[in-house]
Amino acid sequence: MEITLxxxxxxxxGTDNVRRVLRHQEKVIIELSALERFNQDALPIxxxxxxxxxxxxxxPIDESVLAALGRLIDQNLREQAAPRYSxxxxxxxxxxxxxxxxxxxxxxxxxxxxxxxxxYHLFYQWYPFACEHKDKFWVxxxxxxxxxxxxxxxGLTPSDWYDSHGVxxxxxxxxxxxxxxxxxxxxxxxxxxxxxxxxxxxxxxDGIHFEKLGPVIDAPPAGITEHIRxxxxxxxxxxxxxxxxxxxxxxIGRLAQYSSVDGLTWHYDGLSGDSLGELGYMWECPDLFxxxxxxxxxxxxxxxxxxxxxxxxxxxxxxxxxxLEADGITLDNWQVLDHGFDxxxxxxxxxxxxxxxxxxxxxxxxxxxxxxxxxGWLHQLTCPRELHWENGQLYQRPSTALQSLRGPQxxxxxxxxxxxxxxxxxxxxxxxxxxxxxxxSGHYTLYFHSRxxxxxxxxxxxxxxxxxxxxxxSRTLTLDRSASLTTEGDTRRCIHLPEQLEELPLxxxxxxSSLEFFIxxxxxxxxxxxxxxxxxxxxxxxxxxxxxxxxxxxxxYALKNASVR
Numbered sequence: 083m084e085i086t087l088x089x090x091x092x093x094x095x096g097t098d099n100v101r102r103v104l105r106h107q108e109k110v111i112i113e114l115s116a117l118e119r120f121n122q123d124a125l126p127i128x129x130x131x132x133x134x135x136x137x138x139x140x141x142p143i144d145e146s147v148l149a150a151l152g153r154l155i156d157q158n159l160r161e162q163a164a165p166r167y168s169x170x171x172x173x174x175x176x177x178x179x180x181x182x183x184x185x186x187x188x189x190x191x192x193x194x195x196x197x198x199x200x201x202y203h204l205f206y207q208w209y210p211f212a213c214e215h216k217d218k219f220w221v222x223x224x225x226x227x228x229x230x231x232x233x234x235x236x237g238l239t240p241s242d243w244y245d246s247h248g249v250x251x252x253x254x255x256x257x258x259x260x261x262x263x264x265x266x267x268x269x270x271x272x273x274x275x276x277x278x279x280x281x282x283x284x285x286x287x288d289g290i291h292f293e294k295l296g297p298v299i300d301a302p303p304a305g306i307t308e309h310i311r312x313x314x315x316x317x318x319x320x321x322x323x324x325x326x327x328x329x330x331x332x333x334i335g336r337l338a339q340y341s342s343v344d345g346l347t348w349h350y351d352g353l354s355g356d357s358l359g360e361l362g363y364m365w366e367c368p369d370l371f372x373x374x375x376x377x378x379x380x381x382x383x384x385x386x387x388x389x390x391x392x393x394x395x396x397x398x399x400x401x402x403x404x405x406l407e408a409d410g411i412t413l414d415n416w417q418v419l420d421h422g423f424d425x426x427x428x429x430x431x432x433x434x435x436x437x438x439x440x441x442x443x444x445x446x447x448x449x450x451x452x453x454x455x456x457x458g459w460l461h462q463l464t465c466p467r468e469l470h471w472e473n474g475q476l477y478q479r480p481s482t483a484l485q486s487l488r489g490p491q492x493x494x495x496x497x498x499x500x501x502x503x504x505x506x507x508x509x510x511x512x513x514x515x516x517x518x519x520x521x522x523s524g525h526y527t528l529y530f531h532s533r534x535x536x537x538x539x540x541x542x543x544x545x546x547x548x549x550x551x552x553x554x555x556s557r558t559l560t561l562d563r564s565a566s567l568t569t570e571g572d573t574r575r576c577i578h579l580p581e582q583l584e585e586l587p588l589x590x591x592x593x594x595s596s597l598e599f600f601i602x603x604x605x606x607x608x609x610x611x612x613x614x615x616x617x618x619x620x621x622x623x624x625x626x627x628x629x630x631x632x633x634x635x636x637x638x639y640a641l642k643n644a645s646v647r
Contacts, residue, residue, distance in 0.1 A: 103246060153241070166210040191312075217247055245268060265283075281299035312368060453567050489642065522554050525553040530590065588600070597609075
């Protein structure tokens with residue numbers, strides 16, 4: 083008996099009762115919303131799992147029927163997600179005003195960041211129904227400048243047999259005047275949640291509506307676990323190359339490499355990364371690009387050695403110099419990309435004027451306990467950053483387009499005779515510029531998002547707020563967010579300063595619940611979410627000794643809203 087779409091849907095109890103479709107060992111599995119609506123006598127059944135509300139069919143289904151079933155589930159998912167896609171809490175004082183955040187639910191990795199047909203396109207991973215990591219969608223945003231974004235229809239949903247437990251991360255390519263999205267399809271089989279991983283592609287000619295073409299790599303290569311994901315595709319002038327974050331069977335992270343003539347049929351070329359040693363148990367979110375004639379590879383290794391004793395979480399970020407060869411890629415000179423708390427899964431895009439722009443997830447895997455949960459949303463993205471290759475190092479600077487958000491320039495002169503200075507900025511959304519002298523001894527502290535008259539638990543007489551501590555004795559710059567409202571994650575990060583430095587130019591971009599620090603023209607960055615009281619709009623400066631030098635002045639701008647529309 084040939085199974086048709088209409089017959090299958092009717093047997094399953096109607097279109098609204100089909101929740102998920104899977105395929106395992108050539109068996110098709112259908113998950114239903116209500117198992118009792120299934121007509122068990124209408125089709126030959128191999129198995130029924132009551133706990134998962136799944137039926138396994140006893141005969142194959144034509145590929146065209148499977149694809150049509152995926153489109154039906156896609157429509158169901160879009161309708162279910164629609165109210166959450168447009169619903170934003172109006173009473174939430176933690177929501178950022180100019181960073182990208184989800185309307186509801188959980189946001190994580192930025193995906194598919196690219197310039198196409200006169201606009202920037204940016205996607206991000208989203209679970210719309212709760213603040214937890216479950217079946218991921220791709221939200222689609224479009225912008226003329228990388229600052230002011232508006233929402234497009236949902237890019238991708240977890241609708242098909244190869245991605246029904248999540249449209250995982252990936253990148254975008256422009257090929258043949260079309261926008262191609264490469265991503266990892268994630269499925270879980272049975273109560274054991276056996277992971278199945280495929281690398282998939284979707285295509286759009288208008289940059290709005292995407293047609294899934296299905297898997298182009300249907301299984302991991304030999305010696306690699308099912309932890310292989312996050313495809314990055316480039317064209318090297320002769321072939322397309324795909325990089326995938328991967329895990330060897332001995333629990334060592336590496337890059338898996340593939341090559342292709344047409345972007346659809348891929349050949350496995352082996353692994354890269356041995357030159358970096360045992361840098362963690364899994365590598366995620368690779369990016370590969372050229373900047374000032376230097377190839378660079380960004381990675382997020384999990385379980386790599388911590389750069390400082392204050393770093394206790396297993397998730398890291400960094401980059402290496404890359405050399406492209408005919409048979410692979412060589413990586414060397416590993417460096418940390420961001421020294422703060424909340425920076426992961428960065429993606430870059432080439433701008434129309436041949437600059438390289440970066441946006442990252444301002445969050446980390448496994449961390450979900452944050453105050454914004456009470457308003458039904460979680461996480462945000464960083465500001466767009468321009469990348470520069472200078473003196474053998476990657477520099478990050480806020481996109482110059484962000485200057486369009488500036489209000490009038492304001493000047494704060496510091497009375498260097500006083501032990502402390504406190505000023506109410508009247509806003510949590512600002513850009514601040516100053517120069518920090520490095521004292522020969524002693525320390526001073528800048529507090530951001532502070533409350534007037536409040537006392538920290540650890541140091542009576544000191545203001546609260548996110549503390550940036552300049553210590554001359556240890557020659558360290560330390561970021562301390564221990565005074566934040568309850569949140570998961572580490573509370574201290576530090577940078578050890580070279581002996582030849584005498585002062586640190588500092589630029590700070592602040593939003594309602596985040597702070598991004600750009601130090602020495604972006605030589606170092608420190609990114610942090612920071613949740614504080616609604617009236618925490620003060621900036622404070624204190625020092626331990628009267629003769630400890632202080633910054634002499636601070637220029638700052640209030641920043642206007644750039645909310646996603």
